[in-house]
Amino acid sequence: MSSPFGHLPVLLESVSNLLCPPAGGTVLDLTAGRGGHAEALARAAGTGGRILLCDLDAGNLAFSEARVRAIPGIEVRTIHGSFANADRAMLSAGWAADRVLADLGFASTQMDDPARGFSFQNDGALDMRLDLSRGETAADLLARMSESALADAIFQLGEDPFARRIARSIVERRSRAPFRTTHELAIAVSAAYGPKARDSRMHPATRTFMALRIMVNDELGALRGLLEALRVAASTIPGKSWLNPGARIGVISFHSLEDRLVKHAFVEWESAGLGRRLTRKPVEASDAELRANPRARSAKLRVFEFATEIIVPR
Ligand SMILES: C[S@@+](CC[C@H](N)C(=O)[O-])C[C@H]1O[C@@H](n2cnc3c(N)ncnc32)[C@H](O)[C@@H]1O
Numbered sequence: 001m002s003s004p005f006g007h008l009p010v011l012l013e014s015v016s017n018l019l020c021p022p023a024g025g026t027v028l029d030l031t032a033g034r035g036g037h038a039e040a041l042a043r044a045a046g047t048g049g050r051i052l053l054c055d056l057d058a059g060n061l062a063f064s065e066a067r068v069r070a071i072p073g074i075e076v077r078t079i080h081g082s083f084a085n086a087d088r089a090m091l092s093a094g095w096a097a098d099r100v101l102a103d104l105g106f107a108s109t110q111m112d113d114p115a116r117g118f119s120f121q122n123d124g125a126l127d128m129r130l131d132l133s134r135g136e137t138a139a140d141l142l143a144r145m146s147e148s149a150l151a152d153a154i155f156q157l158g159e160d161p162f163a164r165r166i167a168r169s170i171v172e173r174r175s176r177a178p179f180r181t182t183h184e185l186a187i188a189v190s191a192a193y194g195p196k197a198r199d200s201r202m203h204p205a206t207r208t209f210m211a212l213r214i215m216v217n218d219e220l221g222a223l224r225g226l227l228e229a230l231r232v233a234a235s236t237i238p239g240k241s242w243l244n245p246g247a248r249i250g251v252i253s254f255h256s257l258e259d260r261l262v263k264h265a266f267v268e269w270e271s272a273g274l275g276r277r278l279t280r281k282p283v284e285a286s287d288a289e290l291r292a293n294p295r296a297r298s299a300k301l302r303v304f305e306f307a308t309e310i311i312v313p314r
Pocket of ligand 1: 030
C-alpha cells in the first residue's frame with residue numbers, strides 16, 4: 001500500500017497508544033520524516049499542545065512541518081539537523097518534552113528517489129546523505145577508505161559474510177575509475193558474490209548499501225549521542241531539563257545493532273532507578289501491517305518511561 005504522504009508510518013497504533021501525550025503536552029519528534037507519527041501525536045496533544053520536529057532532511061522537515069501546522073491549536077517548532085542536537089533546541093525554546101519519538105533510518109521518499117543514491121534498484125548518483133547540505137557522500141567514502149576498513153564496515157554494519165571479497169572487488173574496481181553511480185557499486189558487489197549471487201534470496205548489494213548508508217550518516221554515533229543526552233536529561237532537576245518528569249521515549253529501530261544499543265540503554269536506566277521499560281520485548285509489526293507495508297518487517301519499537309521523581313546524582 002502506498003501513502004499520499006510518500007511514507008507509511010510504521011507501528012502507528014502502538015506508537016499512538018504507548019506515546020499518547022497528555023492533553024496540551026509537549027512532543028519531540030526526532031525523525032519527523034513525512035509527518036505520519038508527528039501528526040498523530042500532535043492531534044492527541046490537542047489544543048495547547050506543542051511539537052518540535054527534527055530531521056536531517058530539509059525536504060522532509062518542511063513537508064512534516066506543513067502537515068502538523070495544519071492542525072489547529074498546536075505550537076510547532078523545527079530543527080534542521082541531527083537529533084544529537086535536539087537537546088539544545090529544546091533548551092533554547094525553553095520546552096520540556098512529555099513524549100519523545102525516534103523512528104530511525106530513512107523514509108520511503110528518500111529510498112525511492114534515484115537521485116539520493118540509497119537504492120541499487122534505480123541507477124543514480126552514489127550519495128546516500130540524509131542531509132544534502134553537508135558531509136561526505138558514499139562515493140567520497142568509497143574513494144578514500146582502505147580495503148580493510150571497508151571489509152570491517154561491510155561485515156559489522158552490513159553483516160555480510162562476503163565482506164572481504166566485496167571490499168577487494170570495490171578496491172579493484174576503483175583502481176580503474178572512481179565509483180559514481182549506484183549501479184556501478186551494485187555490479188562490483190555482485191561480482192564479488194560470483195555465481196552465488198543467483199542463490200542469494202536478497203540482492204547481493206543489499207547489505208553493502210546498508211553499511212554505507214549507516215556510515216555516511218553516522219547513524220550509530222547519532223543514536224549513542226541521543227541515548228546519552230536522554231540519560232543526562234533524566235538525571236537533571238525539573239526546570240533545567242528538556243524532559244518532563246514521567247516523560248516517555250520511544251525508539252523504532254530497523255537494525256540489530258541499533259536495537260541492541262537501545263535495549264542496553266533502557267536496561268541500564270531501569271537498574272539506575274531512572275524509570276521503567278514499558279516494553280520488555282520490542283513491539284513488532286502485525287501480519288496485517290506487514291501485508292500493507294513490507295518495509296515494517298524489521299521494525300522494533302521499545303518504549304521507556306522516566307520516573308516522576310528525578311534522581312539527581314550527587
Ligand atoms: C523512518 S523516517 C521517519 C518517518 C516518520 N516517522 C513519518 O511518520 O513519516 C526517518 C527520518 O529520520 C531522518 N533521520 C535519520 N537519522 C536522523 C538523525 N540522526 N537526525 C535527524 N533526523 C534523522 C531521516 O532523514 C528520515 O526523514
